Structure formats: C-alpha cells, structure tokens
Amino acid sequence: METVSIALAFVIFFGSLILIFWEKINRSIVAIAGAVLMIGMGKILGFYNEELAVEAIDFNTLGLLLGMMMLVAMLEPTGFFEYLAVLAARASKGKPNRLFILLGIITTVLSMFLDNVTTVVLIAPVTILISEILGISPLPYLMSEALLSNVGGVATLVGDPPNVLIGSAAGLSFNDFLVYSLPIVLVSWAGALFLLRHLFKKDLAKRPRRVKAVMKLNPAETLNQPETARRILIVLGAAILFFFVHHALHIEPSLVALGAAAAALLWVQPDVQEVLKKVEWSILLFFGSLFVMVGGLEHSGALEMTVRLFDGAAGMNPILLGVVVIWIVAALSAVVDNVPITIALIPVIKGIGETGVDIAPLWWALAFGAGFGGSGTIIGSSANIIVATLSEKTRTPITSAIWIKRGLPVMLVTCAIASILYALAYPLF
Amino acid sequence: MNVTTCMKRHVVSIPASTTIREAAAIFVKKHIGLLPVVDKNDKPIGVIGIRDLLKLEMPDFVNFVLDVDFVHDFGAVEDTRPPAATLNKTVRSLMRPVITVEEDCGLLRAYSLMLQQNLHDIPVVSKDGKLIGIASRVDIGVTILKSWEKAE
Numbered sequence: 001m002e003t004v005s006i007a008l009a010f011v012i013f014f015g016s017l018i019l020i021f022w023e024k025i026n027r028s029i030v031a032i033a034g035a036v037l038m039i040g041m042g043k044i045l046g047f048y049n050e051e052l053a054v055e056a057i058d059f060n061t062l063g064l065l066l067g068m069m070m071l072v073a074m075l076e077p078t079g080f081f082e083y084l085a086v087l088a089a090r091a092s093k094g095k096p097n098r099l100f101i102l103l104g105i106i107t108t109v110l111s112m113f114l115d116n117v118t119t120v121v122l123i124a125p126v127t128i129l130i131s132e133i134l135g136i137s138p139l140p141y142l143m144s145e146a147l148l149s150n151v152g153g154v155a156t157l158v159g160d161p162p163n164v165l166i167g168s169a170a171g172l173s174f175n176d177f178l179v180y181s182l183p184i185v186l187v188s189w190a191g192a193l194f195l196l197r198h199l200f201k202k203d204l205a206k207r208p209r210r211v212k213a214v215m216k217l218n219p220a221e222t223l224n225q226p227e228t229a230r231r232i233l234i235v236l237g238a239a240i241l242f243f244f245v246h247h248a249l250h251i252e253p254s255l256v257a258l259g260a261a262a263a264a265l266l267w268v269q270p271d272v273q274e275v276l277k278k279v280e281w282s283i284l285l286f287f288g289s290l291f292v293m294v295g296g297l298e299h300s301g302a303l304e305m306t307v308r309l310f311d312g313a314a315g316m317n318p319i320l321l322g323v324v325v326i327w328i329v330a331a332l333s334a335v336v337d338n339v340p341i342t343i344a345l346i347p348v349i350k351g352i353g354e355t356g357v358d359i360a361p362l363w364w365a366l367a368f369g370a371g372f373g374g375s376g377t378i379i380g381s382s383a384n385i386i387v388a389t390l391s392e393k394t395r396t397p398i399t400s401a402i403w404i405k406r407g408l409p410v411m412l413v414t415c416a417i418a419s420i421l422y423a424l425a426y427p428l429f
Numbered sequence: 430m431n432v433t434t435c436m437k438r439h440v441v442s443i444p445a446s447t448t449i450r451e452a453a454a455i456f457v458k459k460h461i462g463l464l465p466v467v468d469k470n471d472k473p474i475g476v477i478g479i480r481d482l483l484k485l486e487m488p489d490f491v492n493f494v495l496d497v498d499f500v501h502d503f504g505a506v507e508d509t510r511p512p513a514a515t516l517n518k519t520v521r522s523l524m525r526p527v528i529t530v531e532e533d534c535g536l537l538r539a540y541s542l543m544l545q546q547n548l549h550d551i552p553v554v555s556k557d558g559k560l561i562g563i564a565s566r567v568d569i570g571v572t573i574l575k576s577w578e579k580a581e
Contacts, residue, residue, distance in 0.1 A: 125493030125494050128490045129490035129500065132488045132505065133503055133506060134504060134505060135509075208505070210504035216502040217499060217501070222499045390493065393489065
C-alpha cells in the first residue's frame, strides 16, 4: 500500500511540476488542481487529508509575502519609484556610467526589501524614459536592473520568495541573512556590476545627445502623493527595524509584515479594493498549493525514500556538497521557476540532515543557487521576464540570444564568487 | 437627416500600395487627418491616420509612463525621424481596419459610433460598398446643432 501511495504522490507532484514548467496552463491553476488531487488521493489511500494539508501550508511565508505586497501596493501609486529614478538621472548628470551604477544601486537596494518584480516593473519604464530623452539605448540599463535585482534579492530574508521559504523552513532570522548572506551577496553584486560594465562597455561609451533634457526632469512632480509616500516609508522603515529584532522579540517576520501593512492601512486609509487588487493573489495561491502538494509527498513517505538516495551525500566532503548544491540549484533555476525548486528541495535538505550531515550551511547554498541561477536565461527569473516583455514593446527588444551573452556570464560569475566564498566561510556557517 | 447631408463628397483616398512616405506627403498637401485605403473598385479596405504615422516617431516611454507632466523636455526623441526603411514600406503594414457607415445612416447613430470607436472622421459608403464621402465629428455635430435653430 505504501509503495502505491508513494508512486501516486510522486506522479501528482512531478506531473504538476512538469505542467508548471511547460507553461501552457497557468501555474496557479496547475498547482491548485494538483493540490486538490493530492488531498483526494491521499484520503482514498489514507496517507493525507484536509487537516494535514492545512498543517502543511506555511502561513508564515504567505503572511510575510501578503504584508509586503500590501505595503508596495500602497507605495506604488505615490510615484516614489519614479522619484528615485529621476533623482538618479539628475545625479548622474547624463553620464552613462554613472547612471548605470546609480540605477543599479537603487534597484538592488529596493529589491533587498521589496519584491523584485515590483521593483523592476516600476523602475523599468522610467529607465526607458531617461535613456530615450538622452538618446541612448535602454538595453544595458534594463538588463542590469533585472540581473542586479536577482542578485540583491538574495541578501535579505524578505528580498526574494525563495529566501522567505528557506528562512521559514530553517528558522533563519532576518539578521541571520544579514550576517551570512549579505556579505557574500555584496561581493557577488560588485562582481556582477563590474562584469556588466565590461559586457556593455560599447553601449556605455556612447555619448548621450541631450543631457540638458535630463536635468529638466523635475523629481518633485513625480511624487503625486508625497504625504502618502512619507507615511508608507515611515511604516516600511519601522518594519525593517522590527525585522532586525524580530528574532530577539520572538516575533515571526510575517507578523512584522502584516503589522506594518495594517499600520499603513490605518494611517493612509486608501481605497482598500484598489490595494487588494494589486496584491498578487495568484502567487499566494500558487505557494499555498505547492505547500499542500509537498505535504502530501512528505506524508506518503516519498521524501524518506528520496532521502535514501542522498545517503551518498553523508559521505561527501561537506564543502563540496554545498558547492554542488549551489551549481545544481542554479542550473535548475536558470531554466525553471526557482519557487517550486526551493519548495521541493527544502524537504530534501531536511532529509539530508537526518542522515547526520550538518545542513545549516546547505540552506545558504540553496539560497545562493536559487537566487543567482535566475540570471542565466531570459526566463530564469520573473524580473528577467518582466524587462524582456517590456522591451518587446520598444525599439530595442531584449532577445534570448542577447540574454545568454550578457546574463549567463553574470550567473556564472556570481555563482563562482558565491562558491569560493562559501568554501572559505564554511567554518563560520 | 442622414449622414449624406453633411459629408464631404470629395474624398482623398489611396491604394494600399502607397508608401508611408507618399502618404505623409498627401496628409501635408491636403491638410487632412485621415486617409481611407481603397481597392481598385473604390471599396475601403482600411484607413490610415496622421496618428498612425506619428506613432512611428513616438518615444517608447509614453506607452509605459502614465503621466509625462514631469518630463519638461523630451530631449533626444524630439529630433528623431523614422528610418528610411520604415518610410519606404507600404501603408498596408500600418493601416487599421476601416469602420464605415452607409449613406442612409442617421446623424446621431454616426456620431455615437464615432464616440464609441474613438474616430474623428468616418468614411461613408454606398449600398454597394463604394466610398462616396467622409464626415468629421464637426461636420456631423454642427449639422445636428443646426436643427436646434428650429426648436421652440
């Protein structure tokens, strides 16, 4: 009976993953159908049921994502993101290299605290505007924004969905990420920026034709709701302070995020319908459904079986094991969505832990692989897809071929830097 | 009253083989906003307007940035021109599907069609589908208003 359950749970889970990666059917639809099928089959075969499914959902992850999504949804219409980009344009005085670095820094810092997709969606249009009035190609800037937001997102607990998942599963705090992930990300980021400047050397050497036009952009006019922006930024700042101490105060990050969202809602009192419309419910549904499916996989006994396959891992040099994890996860993340990969690998890593291996460092390897791998291809991360789709509607579309030439080197260099630093810092993890 | 009472009977139209460069010259010479594209039987197969040509020169960012108030100077895009390769293409690649009214169409019906479809000029066709005239919002609007003079 157990083998039937395991086989069926496997078929449902991997069948859903294949459909998700095939992308002919919307991934949220596949995930919810798979989750329901898993519960139904689990009930028939007796390995899974509704209560177990609800237990399998990581509400900490969902709450953290929902809270941050609501905050961004309120911040978005204030024009704050345009404001920052226009400030960068003016500060660059129209010099391509300076503009490149400033926009890169802004995107990275924003993506460390906010969703990468939102950051890129809001910064990219102003980037196209700035480069058009300067008379230069937006391509290097757009691609770098996506790539640097992929890298920057790895630095914090809230920067990227895989981190939220890993943090919640491994019990890692916001500060753990600042101590263990941020330094490695900073070095990798600097490497990525250096490499990108080299890869786009020709484009960045082109002198802009109309620098004066950029100096006439008025940042104050981009802020159409300055008071709202001020309030939400204060709340966001307070939330970040709470993130620093959430572990010491025994508060889950989800409570901080939802608390901040509640405070901002109270203080700003926006049109709630409008705010909720901007929350990406399909992503939350996708996450929840994947949790339910992985829960079924766990209860069927399938994971224990796969873990036996990793018995070899126990005998492996632990540093080598971590580096292997970084590269395998990165290669997978380059071609498919890193969220299902992370959700599927979390129980596997826990399983490796049961064989007696110290898995604390492996969580970081998983985070680096999932985050940096996304840079490799045009479909590797949501941020890549966003800038590519936007650019298709412009005169300088970003093609797959261009991405391989510029993005893949970034993935290889950031993964290489992360591997080296991982090996060097291993005793500290 | 129907649309024939106010339409312009002298319509400038072009065949689909006209190049974009030639169409632009016709807009300039005739000082008009819309050119019906017709087949050899004079039946409309599409329209091309000044706005379709101007799209070729519009900066990309206007499609993404909802509010351009803060952009006081469009800079380099102010003096870009469409490349020669684009100008030498025929209007077939750029024309939109045509929405016409038949000659017996009432004025209010014609006007509301224009409002709903966001048209500034509407070609008028005969029963057998031939282009016989063109009416603008102003043509139709003032004709409707004229009837108010007789109102009590």
